[in-house]
Amino acid sequence: ISIKAQLQNFVKEDLRKFKDAKKQFEKVSEEKENALVKNAQVQRNKQHEVEEATNILTATRKCFRHIALDYVLQINVLQSKRRSEILKSMLSFMYAHLAFFHQGYDLFSELGPYMKDLGAQLDRLVVDAAKEKREMEQKHSTIQQKDFSSDDSKLEYNVDAANGIVMEGYLFKRASNAFKTWNRRWFSIQNNQLVYQKKFKDNPTVVVEDLRLCTVKHCEDIERRFCFEVVSPTKSCMLQADSEKLRQAWIKAVQTSIATAYREKGDESEKLDKKSSPSTGSLDSGNESKDKLLKGESALQRVQCIPGNASCCDCGLADPRWASINLGITLCIECSGIHRSLGVHFSKVRSLTLDTWEPELLKLMCELGNDVINRVYEAKVEKMGVKKPQPGQRQEKEAYIKAKYVERKFVDKYAISSSPPEQEKRMVSKSCEEKRLSISKLGPGDPVRAPPQSSVKSNDSGIQQSSDDGRESLPSTVSANSLYEPEAERQDSSVFLDSKHLNPGLQLYRASYEKNLPKMAEALAHGADVNWANSEENKATPLIQAVLGGSLVTCEFLLQNGANVNQRDVQGRGPLHHATVLGHTGQVCLFLKRGANQHATDEEGKDPLTIAVEAANADIVTLLRLARMNEEMRESEGLYGQPGDETYQDIFRDFSQMASNNPEKLNRFQQDSQKF
Structure with missing residues (x-):
């Protein structure tokens, strides 16, 4: 270590100075050569250029002499110091060896009595081992004479086991492939999970992640004996024991583990409730x-x-x-x-x-x-x-x-109060058409204007609402006497069937723009198609309207209820296109996480990345490029269906946090655009 430290210091400090001096020398040498060439090329009839070249050559020569002297000095210093540094390091190394072996000698001299005592203990251990061997041989011969035909009756399980394993043993498992083959695996119930291993050192494969969500039952309708089934909400696992007693033991162990898991989770929840402060609900x-x-x-x-x-x-x-x-x-x-x-x-x-x-x-x-x-x-x-x-x-x-x-038997389909349908149709169409035209005329490089601050406020959850309690300047409702069209006679291709029947799809369409989640839920309850397309508005969908409304949570609600994230309007633009044009970074992040196709192009042949690059929106460009890179990495490595790189997941998680909890930080693009 001593030699290494000294030599590293010599390399880092002295050699670095020498290399810097060498670089300066080479640079000034090249400048001198250039000055000589330039001076030689000047024509004699151009007196001004002759004087300029002569002055440059003189200055360069003077600088060259100074740098050359410094370079020679560094060479001499390095050569002289090299011998002393290496010799000094070797001498330090020899002194270190001397101290090491001297201390080792002193240490082993002190360990002499202990080593003698250890030798005596070793002799006693040899005698004890021989005695244990004789006893084990006697037990072995005795056990061989016993009958193990009723050994299954001694099976036990312990829900309070120190290692967390309630029960373990071999079971046959039916595979989920087309051949339905049976394989013998080592199963265990531990930590509220049912797991199995192919070999002892293999990592356990989890069959049931949470036993509280599953049930266990006998299976008598298959040819094999002693079978039972563990059923969870997502899958079923068919197992076979070696005997009826073993099957009963496993079924009872699973049932007991389920009951124990319920009790333990309930106790944990009560403790956490007592420790938690009510303010955390804000x-x-x-x-x-x-x-x-x-x-x-x-x-x-x-x-x-x-x-x-x-x-x-x-x-x-x-x-x-x-x-x-x-x-x-x-x-x-x-x-x-x-x-x-x-x-x-x-x-x-x-x-x-x-x-x-x-x-x-x-x-x-x-x-x-x-x-x-x-x-x-x-x-x-x-x-x-x-x-x-x-x-x-x-x-x-x-x-x-x-x-x-x-069946939605308790939904009152005739109790919606609204303004006259014809008025609503005109005002909705006018407002949405104005916004659609403003978006379609907006070039990718044009700034996106945010709504006037005087008419917008944020609620406690960070979602922007207009000053009239979360609704845009659109008509409110149809009359109380109007009736919804029965589901059997509903036609999605028309916005209104007559002046008294409002299409639930249009209600969802309008509520998505207004960011009115209760009204959206009401429209879905009345049978609205979550992917309904407004033929009078370029076949825009409720999800596209949610993008235009600027609400992240509205988009999430539609996606959770089956909205197609890749459904496009007549211009070939899907939700990801519109969110990119508007500069809604949070929505872009959400759509990419939900599987939006960023390679889709609109009628102008532009994909979202092209639009974001032309608009110089750094945040959205970063998200799109990261998603594309992650997709290429998964395809090249054959990781289809996997979430991808951890760094990619962390970045998208941070953007999601910012979009939901600090949306103002993602408004940089809109704010910068407004300045111009």
Whole structure:
């Protein structure tokens, strides 16, 4: 180490000075050569150029002499110092060796008595090992004489095991391929999960991530004996034990683990509730950490503080810890299981405590809530004399939830109050057409003007609203006596069927521009097509209108409810095109995360990246190029369906955080454009 430090200092300091001097010498030598050439090329009849070249040559020669002297000095200093430095290092190295071996000798001299004692202990260990060997041989011979035909009766499981493994052993697993082959694997129940390994040293493969979401049952309808099935919301796993007693033991172990997991999670939640402060439910807590904002009890508290969310939306059970993200409601564990069975096209279920929450999704949950959704989906419950199911009534819940969300029996299709349809049609068409024309005339390099600040304000969730309580200067509603068109007679190709029937697709279209999530949810409940195209507005979709309205959470709501992120208007522009033209960085980030095709071109042959480059929007260019690079990397490495590089994910996560919690930081492009 001593030699290395001294030589490194010699190389870094002395050699660096020598190299700098050499570079200066070479540079001034080249300048001198150039001056000589220039002086030789000057014609004698051009006296002015002759004098200028002579002066440059004189100055260059003088500078060359000084630099050359410095260079020679550095060479001499380096040569003289090189010998002394190397010799000094070697001498230091020899002294270090001397000290090392001297200290080693002293140390081993002190260890002499200990080594003798250690030798005596080793002799005793040899004697004890021989004794243990004889005892084990005797036990081995005794065990061989016993009968193991009833060994299965000794199986036990321990939910409180120190290593977290409740039960483990070999089981046959039926593969999910076309051949349905059976393979023997080492299974274990540990940490509230069912996992298996092919070999002892292999990393465990998780069969069920959370046992609370699964059930276990006997299987007697297949040819193989001793089979049982573990069913989760997403998949089913068929297993076979070696005997009936083993099958019963595994089934009981899984059932006990499920019950234990429910109890433990409930205790943890109660402890966290006591420790948490009520202030964490506020949407204004800008200093909270990223993890606290997105996962666990913080998400639970932020969502439960919305009106009606403190109890299950369907049965009223207190303290719900599950949510339907496309409906914007909270659910108890039992109702969430029923919602899962409906399919993701009706309800997408997620845990408020176990899952990670993206900021735009969390903000979506805070914009709706149980009270808002129940006013739509339970509007006729009292009129029809239907009673909501009570906690614990599984069959009643299933029937009620199916009638409520799938059949939509309790939606009052004739109780919408609005302004006259003809007036609404004119005003909506005029407003949307003006904005569409302004966008279509806007070149990619033209600045995008933000709405006047005097007419815009932000609510607690950071979403911009106009000064009249979140609605643009559009007509409000149709008359109270107007009726919705029955679903069987609805035609998506027309905006209005007559002056009394408002198309739910148009209602969704208009509400998307207004950033009015409750009205959007109402339109979907009345059967609006989330991908409805307005033939009078260049076949623009509600998602494109949400982009024009400038709301990130509105776009997220439509995407969660099945909106096509790549559906384009007659100009060939999809939501990603419009968000790029308008400079809405947060929306661009959201669409890229949701699978938008950034290679699609409009009628002018321009893709979003071309538009962003022409507009000189650095943030959007960065996002588009990162997404394209990540896509190319995944294709080259064959990682189809994978999220991609960690750096890419971190950058998009940061943009999502900024777009949801600090949207003003992403308004740099619009603000800079307004200056010009």
